[in-house]
Amino acid sequence: MSSTPDPRQQAVDLAGETMAELIGFWGFKGSMGRIWTLLYLSRRPMSADEIGDRTGLSSGAVSMAVSEMLQWGIVERAPLPPDRRKHYQAETDVWELVRRIVRDRELRLVARAVQRFEAAVAVLEEALVDSPGDPEILFMLERLHGLLALTRTGYSLVESFASVGWFSLDPIRGALSRLLPSAARRV
């Protein structure tokens, strides 16, 4: 039990834990947040086992986390290989990073949701052929269409964020106020 813990390590741990929570909320593993933070706060690239030492993760965990992060562009190979092993550094353009992840992840998620709500609508419309005018089915269809409209609006939002780096409000605002009374009140 060291009575004078290294403040550097302390800061890395604190920031890393925080980033782990933030990133975890976006569906990534906490260990990825800790690794990224470690690299982001380091002046030089680090090798896999340095990363393991500093974060307390096993070699396997580091390898897996790093290769997933490479795929997402969260981390990159260091250009200068100082010795035989691979070194890594943090992608520092956080804004770009968020944008890319939103585009490749969130956007897919929402697109999938739209498709599945559409599939549910299709199921009910088919059922409506057998029981025309069935009020329960009609009600469900009405609500599902509401959900679909909302989800499509969400898709537009995410899409414009992902492509422009921001939301452009106006094309969406009109559609929204037609669909969502409470949004109309506020927009």
Next chain:
Amino acid sequence: MSSTPDPRQQAVDLAGETMAELIGFWGFKGSMGRIWTLLYLSRRPMSADEIGDRTGLSSGAVSMAVSEMLQWGIVERAPLPPDRRKHYQAETDVWELVRRIVRDRELRLVARAVQRFEAAVAVLEEALVDSPGDPEILFMLERLHGLLALTRTGYSLVESFASVGWFSLDPIRGALSRLLPSAARRV
């Protein structure tokens, strides 16, 4: 193995599963998404055991999920108690719902992150008193300040969404372009 499954149940399952994924991404349990969807697609309020029957959840799970949802305003007590048991219905103003949840959840999350990054900064600044001018500490401080600025920007974003129901760009845009080159390129 019924050869003619009820299309209503099929649609509820499909939509419920989809909502479970969406809502799960926001940190809620999938079962909450399924229950909300079931109620949202139902013409009348439902009792706890109806909910359990239709979703396949145990009484305990329904009780817990419903009471958490009541707290978040995702579901409400039905005004007309038809018999002895409590009945529930879905909150239908989804937009308002999202806004409230973002305000009470996301906003806290980000606020907490800001505090913790600030704490990390404090640790390093204290260490700097003992080793004035230490380049490693200075580097870490620089990066941490960047992270802090970004997180604070995120806080502003979430906050304006939560209070207005939308993002107001302009007050943030300036700060952003100063802090984040890549954002500046695009905004």
Next chain:
DNA sequence: CATTGTCTTCAAAATTCTTTGAAGTCAGTG
């Protein structure tokens, strides 16, 4: 105020997600 059925709680079970570490692959070196 006892009975009855509904609702809540919570420890244990089940499930899902994450990490470990040993075995295997690969690349550079002598």
Next chain:
DNA sequence: CACTGACTTCAAAGAATTTTGAAGACAATG
């Protein structure tokens, strides 16, 4: 082309989360 050390893979262990269901609290009713 065998040796060395670094990297990857993956089955099993471990952790974390979610669900179960039985015990008990509660509330309405006779």
